[in-house]
Amino acid sequence: MGKQRVKFTFEETLVKQPVIYELGQKFKIVTNIRRAEVGEEVGWVILELEGGDPEIQKGLEWVSSTGVRVDPLGGDVIAG
Amino acid sequence: MAFINGLKCRECGREYPAEPLNVCEFCFGPLEVVYDYATISEVVSHDSIEKGPLSIWRYKDLLPANGDDPVDIMAGFTPLIKARGLGKQLGLNNLYIKNDSVNPSFSFKDRVVSVAATKALEFGYTTIACASTGNLACSVAAHCARAGVRAIVFIPSDLERGKIVGAAIYNPILVSVDGTYDQVNRLCSELADDYPWAFVNINMRPYYAEGSKTLGYEVAEQLGWRLPDHVVVPSASGAMFTKIWKGFNELACLGLLDGVEGSSFGIDQNTVHHPAVTTKMHMQQAEGCSPIAYAWANNQSQVMAVRPNSLAKSLAIGNPADGIYAIKVIDKSQGSAYAVPESEIVNGIKLLAETEGIFTETAGGVTVSGLKHLAESGAIKPDDLTVVYVTGNGLKTIEAVEEVVNPLSIKPSIRSFEEMFHGAK
Numbered sequence: 484m485g486k487q488r489v490k491f492t493f494e495e496t497l498v499k500q501p502v503i504y505e506l507g508q509k510f511k512i513v514t515n516i517r518r519a520e521v522g523e524e525v526g527w528v529i530l531e532l533e534g535g536d537p538e539i540q541k542g543l544e545w546v547s548s549t550g551v552r553v554d555p556l557g558g559d560v561i562a563g
Numbered sequence: 564m565a566f567i568n569g570l571k572c573r574e575c576g577r578e579y580p581a582e583p584l585n586v587c588e589f590c591f592g593p594l595e596v597v598y599d600y601a602t603i604s605e606v607v608s609h610d611s612i613e614k615g616p617l618s619i620w621r622y623k624d625l626l627p628a629n630g631d632d633p634v635d636i637m638a639g640f641t642p643l644i645k646a647r648g649l650g651k652q653l654g655l656n657n658l659y660i661k662n663d664s665v666n667p668s669f670s671f672k673d674r675v676v677s678v679a680a681t682k683a684l685e686f687g688y689t690t691i692a693c694a695s696t697g698n699l700a701c702s703v704a705a706h707c708a709r710a711g712v713r714a715i716v717f718i719p720s721d722l723e724r725g726k727i728v729g730a731a732i733y734n735p736i737l738v739s740v741d742g743t744y745d746q747v748n749r750l751c752s753e754l755a756d757d758y759p760w761a762f763v764n765i766n767m768r769p770y771y772a773e774g775s776k777t778l779g780y781e782v783a784e785q786l787g788w789r790l791p792d793h794v795v796v797p798s799a800s801g802a803m804f805t806k807i808w809k810g811f812n813e814l815a816c817l818g819l820l821d822g823v824e825g826s827s828f829g830i831d832q833n834t835v836h837h838p839a840v841t842t843k844m845h846m847q848q849a850e851g852c853s854p855i856a857y858a859w860a861n862n863q864s865q866v867m868a869v870r871p872n873s874l875a876k877s878l879a880i881g882n883p884a885d886g887i888y889a890i891k892v893i894d895k896s897q898g899s900a901y902a903v904p905e906s907e908i909v910n911g912i913k914l915l916a917e918t919e920g921i922f923t924e925t926a927g928g929v930t931v932s933g934l935k936h937l938a939e940s941g942a943i944k945p946d947d948l949t950v951v952y953v954t955g956n957g958l959k960t961i962e963a964v965e966e967v968v969n970p971l972s973i974k975p976s977i978r979s980f981e982e983m984f985h986g987a988k
Contacts, residue, residue, distance in 0.1 A: 484664050486588070487753065488591055492867065509946070516950055517589070517590050517591045518574065518590045518591060520864070520865060522864065522865070524615050525865065525867060526735045527865065529590075529591045530884065531591075544750060544921060547623070551618075553745075553749075554745075554868055554882045555748050555749055555752035555882075556586060556591055556752065557585060557586060557593065557765065557768065557884050558800060558880070558882045558883055558884025558885070558886075559748050559800070559881055559882045559884070560694050560748055560751045560752055560755075560762070560764055560765055561693070561694045561695060561717075561719070561744065561747055561748055561751070561880075561913070561928070562672075562693065562696075562698070562699040562764055562799070562800070562877075562880070562882075563695070563696055563697050563699065563799060563876050563877025563878060563879060
């Protein structure tokens with residue numbers, strides 16, 4: 484079992500979709516929300532995922548496929 | 564010794580010991596260093612600073628690592644030059660250039676890496692790592708060579724070879740990752756959790772970022788312990804921008820600015836604003852990667868990540884960790900943010916070179932073009948004391964300006980020379 488901390492960003496058209504609920508249902512992943520903000524045009528959620536590494540990987544690929552942006556917690560780490 | 568009390572979450576305020584941590588375990592907010600300013604105010608003075616080395620470590624009492632034996636390749640204390648030529652061109656009579664392109668590995672990254680590497684050794688690490696497309700890789704590799712510890716540098720597999728030579732020469736372990744920008748990002752974040760390495764901008768980030776404060780200290784010291792009316796700063800993650808502001812406010816609160824009485828830092832050290840600090844902070848981003856400038860211009864409460872697509876690769880951070888904090892600094896300082904059109908970047912490089920004899924990389928082109936915009940729009944008045952930060956060397960991005968090479972071709976004879984030369988005139 485591993486843990487991964489990520490940030491999901493939802494654009495306006497995706498804000499109402501239960502992506503995090505479905506992530507927990509479709510994959511063997513426990514989702515633990517730590518901080519979030521939902522505005523009229525955009526929303527973001529910072530959360531921890533717990534599960535097997537391949538399962539988390541597949542789950543994140545699925546989240547990305549829905550149009551939700553997935554980023555590492557602390558922003559981009561590749562620096563110029 | 565470092566005068567620090569620990570780390571504190573910028574979001575929820577929870578406190579942690581000074582360890583290799585970068586996020587709050589409770590809310591996953593970013594952590595920042597908490598200083599013991601009461602003790603610092605007793606030991607730091609103009610005299611103590613001026614007796615120090617000609618590097619960032621002259622400000623050791625204000626940095627979060629032990630400055631008695633730092634990993635120092637003499638980063639910092641770079642020239643502050645009165646820019647008469649560029650100033651004349653832009654109608655600015657009181658313009659200065661902070662030329663940070665002359666650091667040992669040719670970018671401002673030496674400041675932050677020197678602090679991170681020193682702190683990493685304090686923590687007992689024997690491997691220092693980073694993910695980079697250029698400047699950071701060079702600086703990490705150089706500091707590790709100096710310290711005699713292992714450097715591991717992750718690069719995207721499609722990175723041009725020329726970009727990484729400046730790092731490879733110091734013999735780090737180079738890991739070329741065959742994946743997208745996002746995949747490399749994610750991999751490195753996971754590796755930082757799994758391996759006992761000091762990733763300079765991940766688990767060392769709270770300490771690393773503080774190195775940029777020295778860009779604020781130096782400008783104040785070089786101006787005779789006073790602050791400029793405006794600073795013009797390039798921005799990627801937003802960290803350097805916020806730390807210059809923090810540096811100015813620390814000097815004011817510690818009573819180190821001429822004619823300014825010190826004051827308490829209050830509860831939240833990192834957002835303190837001393838009323839004597841009236842410098843307007845102007846951020847410049849390249850249009851192809853300008854999430855902070857966009858959020859500021861559109862009055863957004865959050866910074867939306869973007870996919871970078873810019874000539875200014877050293878500013879190409881699509882998901883800036885300090886974006887929201889940078890916007891707060893812009894607002895507090897009554898500054899601005901501007902997305903420089905991509906087509907103006909090379910013009911900025913050429914303008915600086917032709918007027919001041921300084922060859923900067925694409926990030927510097929962004930900054931100078933942004934300065935031009937500020938001057939033309941009247942945001943900076945002709946007599947305002949203005950400092951523009953040039954943070955990287957032009958030899959890093961020569962491909963961006965190859966068009967300037969147009970020699971006069973002649974035969975090896977005086978006649979041929981004169982025909983061509985007088986014709987060219």
